[in-house]
Amino acid sequence: MLAEIITIGxxxxxxxxxxxxxxWIAKQLNLIGVSxxxxxxxxxxxxxxxxxxxxxxxxxxxxxITGGLGPTKDDVTKKTLAKYFNMGFRSDAGALEMVRQIFExxxxxxxxxxxxxxxxxxxxxxxxxxxxxxxxxxxxxNDKIIVxxxxxxHEMMYLMDDEILPRxxxxxxxxxxxHKTILTVNIGESFLAKEIEEIENSLPGHIKLAxxxxxxxxxxxxxxxxxxxxxxxxxxxxxxQQIIAKVKKxxxxxxxxxxxKAILNIxxxxxxxxxxxxxxxxxxxxxxxxxxxGCSSVYFGGAVTYxxxxxxxxxxxxxxxxxxxxxxSEQTVTEMAEGAVRHFKxxxxxxxxxxxxxxxxxxxxxxxxxxxxxxxxxxxxxKVFNFSNKRIQNIQRAATSALTMLLNILKEDLDNE
Amino acid sequence: MLAEIITIGxxxxxxxxxxxxxxWIAKQLNLIGVSxxxxxxxxxxxxxxxxxxxxxxxxxxxxxITGGLGPTKDDVTKKTLAKYFNMGFRSDAGALEMVRQIFExxxxxxxxxxxxxxxxxxxxxxxxxxxxxxxxxxxxxNDKIIVxxxxxxHEMMYLMDDEILPRxxxxxxxxxxxHKTILTVNIGESFLAKEIEEIENSLPGHIKLAxxxxxxxxxxxxxxxxxxxxxxxxxxxxxxQQIIAKVKKxxxxxxxxxxxKAILNIxxxxxxxxxxxxxxxxxxxxxxxxxxxGCSSVYFGGAVTYxxxxxxxxxxxxxxxxxxxxxxSEQTVTEMAEGAVRHFKxxxxxxxxxxxxxxxxxxxxxxxxxxxxxxxxxxxxxKVFNFSNKRIQNIQRAATSALTMLLNILKEDLDNE
Numbered sequence: 001m002l003a004e005i006i007t008i009g010x011x012x013x014x015x016x017x018x019x020x021x022x023x024w025i026a027k028q029l030n031l032i033g034v035s036x037x038x039x040x041x042x043x044x045x046x047x048x049x050x051x052x053x054x055x056x057x058x059x060x061x062x063x064x065i066t067g068g069l070g071p072t073k074d075d076v077t078k079k080t081l082a083k084y085f086n087m088g089f090r091s092d093a094g095a096l097e098m099v100r101q102i103f104e105x106x107x108x109x110x111x112x113x114x115x116x117x118x119x120x121x122x123x124x125x126x127x128x129x130x131x132x133x134x135x136x137x138x139x140x141x142n143d144k145i146i147v148x149x150x151x152x153x154h155e156m157m158y159l160m161d162d163e164i165l166p167r168x169x170x171x172x173x174x175x176x177x178x179h180k181t182i183l184t185v186n187i188g189e190s191f192l193a194k195e196i197e198e199i200e201n202s203l204p205g206h207i208k209l210a211x212x213x214x215x216x217x218x219x220x221x222x223x224x225x226x227x228x229x230x231x232x233x234x235x236x237x238x239x240x241q242q243i244i245a246k247v248k249k250x251x252x253x254x255x256x257x258x259x260x261k262a263i264l265n266i267x268x269x270x271x272x273x274x275x276x277x278x279x280x281x282x283x284x285x286x287x288x289x290x291x292x293x294g295c296s297s298v299y300f301g302g303a304v305t306y307x308x309x310x311x312x313x314x315x316x317x318x319x320x321x322x323x324x325x326x327x328x329s330e331q332t333v334t335e336m337a338e339g340a341v342r343h344f345k346x347x348x349x350x351x352x353x354x355x356x357x358x359x360x361x362x363x364x365x366x367x368x369x370x371x372x373x374x375x376x377x378x379x380x381x382x383k384v385f386n387f388s389n390k391r392i393q394n395i396q397r398a399a400t401s402a403l404t405m406l407l408n409i410l411k412e413d414l415d416n417e
Numbered sequence: 418m419l420a421e422i423i424t425i426g427x428x429x430x431x432x433x434x435x436x437x438x439x440x441w442i443a444k445q446l447n448l449i450g451v452s453x454x455x456x457x458x459x460x461x462x463x464x465x466x467x468x469x470x471x472x473x474x475x476x477x478x479x480x481x482i483t484g485g486l487g488p489t490k491d492d493v494t495k496k497t498l499a500k501y502f503n504m505g506f507r508s509d510a511g512a513l514e515m516v517r518q519i520f521e522x523x524x525x526x527x528x529x530x531x532x533x534x535x536x537x538x539x540x541x542x543x544x545x546x547x548x549x550x551x552x553x554x555x556x557x558x559n560d561k562i563i564v565x566x567x568x569x570x571h572e573m574m575y576l577m578d579d580e581i582l583p584r585x586x587x588x589x590x591x592x593x594x595x596h597k598t599i600l601t602v603n604i605g606e607s608f609l610a611k612e613i614e615e616i617e618n619s620l621p622g623h624i625k626l627a628x629x630x631x632x633x634x635x636x637x638x639x640x641x642x643x644x645x646x647x648x649x650x651x652x653x654x655x656x657x658q659q660i661i662a663k664v665k666k667x668x669x670x671x672x673x674x675x676x677x678k679a680i681l682n683i684x685x686x687x688x689x690x691x692x693x694x695x696x697x698x699x700x701x702x703x704x705x706x707x708x709x710x711g712c713s714s715v716y717f718g719g720a721v722t723y724x725x726x727x728x729x730x731x732x733x734x735x736x737x738x739x740x741x742x743x744x745x746s747e748q749t750v751t752e753m754a755e756g757a758v759r760h761f762k763x764x765x766x767x768x769x770x771x772x773x774x775x776x777x778x779x780x781x782x783x784x785x786x787x788x789x790x791x792x793x794x795x796x797x798x799x800k801v802f803n804f805s806n807k808r809i810q811n812i813q814r815a816a817t818s819a820l821t822m823l824l825n826i827l828k829e830d831l832d833n834e
Contacts, residue, residue: 193489212434
């Protein structure tokens with residue numbers, strides 16, 4: 001079963017907003033066994049909407065449209081849908097009632113343009129939108145389903161979850177879809193591909209393998225579609241286990257979670273605690289960790305020591321060390337990590353100090369040079385990295401490298417226990 | 418001049434990643450006077466790529482393609498482009514040299530698949546990708562330009578900034594486009610619209626005003642297109658000054674920079690220094706600030722005090738205060754801010770403590786409740802906010818609110834001097 005998503009509205013085409021709706025819709029559709037063939041963003045233009053709809057009907061069985069349902073002149077979706085399906089208009093009682101209630105709630109006078117929001121093409125089924133004034137419209141034609149939803153994310157999400165997805169599941173006989181993701185670090189995409197070449201070549205046609213690289217990590221994703229969910233799951237799992245066995249030392253986790261979440265899970269399972277001491281990453285590692293609910297059982301906190309004075313006062317780095325070796329050095333980053341373990345009373349600490357750039361580099365310590373240390377109660381390991389001359393990239397790469405170092409050391413320590 | 422963006426790769430269609438590339442590209446194109454007609458996301462499928470290209474050529478003059486250029490089997494863009502343009506392959510010396518250098522830098526052996534990354538359709542112009550192993554390819558056919566770029570955001574961005582945008586500007590006669598952005602805070606979109614209604618109605622047809630709301634901030638963007646850049650600039654500036662005069666007290670800055678950068682500029686100009694003490698925002702404010710080069714002249718650093726113990730040991734919050742009022746309270750956040758000013762020796766400090774969620778709320782202190790304090794040597798001001806039940810959103814909103822509070826207080830203090 002194939003679907004196509006069409007988003008209507010200038011704000012995406014001028015780059016004012018990122019289209020997060022489509023990714024969300026695509027994810028939900030995949031979970032119920034509907035594959036998304038294409039996502040198309042177009043402007044509020046009648047001709048363009050008409051041709052996009054006709055093209056989508058050639059490719060897909062289900063077409064989900066968002067946007068262009070507001071009360072203002074630039075929103076032409078409804079009028080265009082009536083034209084496309086050759087329908088007249090009627091006022092929908094349920095939709096009108098909802099508009100009335102919303103205006104009453106916010107104590108605003110009901111204008112003609114708002115009453116017109118309840119006008120719909122007369123051959124569609126109206127699905128009442130409980131969170132907004134634009135009704136959702138369900139059309140059927142030539143065994144295809146076309147649904148028009150508002151573009152406001154929380155209105156669309158509610159309609160999808162409560163109405164559209166259940167109706168699609170009832171209406172079509174959908175295949176089972178299974179995805180399995182394996183997160184790897186310390187190995188490049190092409191090396192990974194070479195390592196698992198034989199397994200990849202042996203995959204049956206209904207199971208696909210994708211490589212998703214990102215800043216020193218590569219995600220491997222197996223996707224299978226078929227009739228029998230339980231069988232499919234077992235089959236995918238078997239191939240996943242073959243891959244994991246082949247590249248075991250690079251595998252972080254066989255779930256679709258970020259690196260820092262995988263680390264949090266390992267540390268939580270082993271009742272270990274963590275703190276951070278960040279200079280050039282400026283709180284980014286702390287931010288990555290604290291995005292995750294429940295992180296407080298592992299992560300106690302940390303310091304962002306941009307100024308040297310704070311490296312001394314919060315972390316206990318020695319003035320002499322800073323004077324002799326400078327802030328970006330093995331000695332300083334080691335004392336930062338050890339200071340964090342000692343002062344913040346955690347089992348492990350991450351410390352980072354480097355030249356993020358774009359300025360501030362010297363011949364000896366160029367932009368992109370970053371020292372990272374991981375300290376535990378037993379030992380401290382420091383490593384130097386040389387990244388690029390791009391500040392944001394250096395911050396992100398340093399964070400990923402620090403987390404990868406921590407993961408490697410954690411695994412080693414846990415294996416040695 | 419019309420462009421179309423085609424993103425290739427299953428990861429968008431299964432909803433695994435949000436397509437941020439397209440919004441970024443669309444924004445850059447609009448800035449140089451190229452309108453985006455359509456954004457299309459398709460899978461790594463030869464037939465689909467071929468038909469999407471043919472369709473795009475009917476609609477647009479410039480087609481920018483991202484993705485599908487990796488060394489692995491699932492990446493078919495290059496092969497498909499050769500087929501589309503009816504070209505053979507050649508190995509590009511410049512691209513191969515870049516691949517060699519990258520592998521040398523990371524001390525990895527060069528595999529056949531990597532050498533093949535330098536193979537390109539023989540009629541394209543290669544634009545060397547300095548940040549990755551996949552070359553960028555520029556095709557011209559029937560007066561149309563088709564460019565294929567890697568999908569990795571930072572690789573694509575540098576190629577666009579350094580190569581593609583300058584070449585498009587040279588190749589086409591584009592209109593002069595002037596944008597002027599005014600950042601406002603403390604006022605909602607519709608109230609702002611009402612305040613400047615008369616100015617908006619008086620704008621000539623070639624100058625457009627857009628409202629770009631985001632987390633308590635509204636950016637006003639005047640965009641003008643025409644022939645004479647100097648005249649256009651003066652005209653836009655005159656309207657901008659009218660708007661600024663009308664809503665002066667809400668205006669942060671009349672440049673397109675983020676709120677925290679505007680604050681850094683004000684503080685730098687007045688030789689003021691800043692530190693942070695973050696609990697629920699977990700380093701996000703520090704990260705926002707330290708993204709900006711040169712921030713170290715203002716920002717000394719701060720603490721991420723997730724655990725109560727660290728609120729005491731690093732910031733000097735009293736044990737009694739925490740026991741009596743809890744971590745999320747006016748008293749605690751006040752002591753956090755004052756502790757930061759005192760211990761980190763800065764003129765101002767931001768402190769945040771709240772319930773980010775999704776769990777951990779109580780009746781008295783529900784999820785989304787966040788206390789924020791701003792402290793200087795003279796005074797501390799604390800305020801409570803009630804956001805949503807979404808963790809990431811709460812972190813972002815708390816950060817924006819804290820920065821807005823700091824800005825308001827800074828302005829007041831500087832006005833009173």
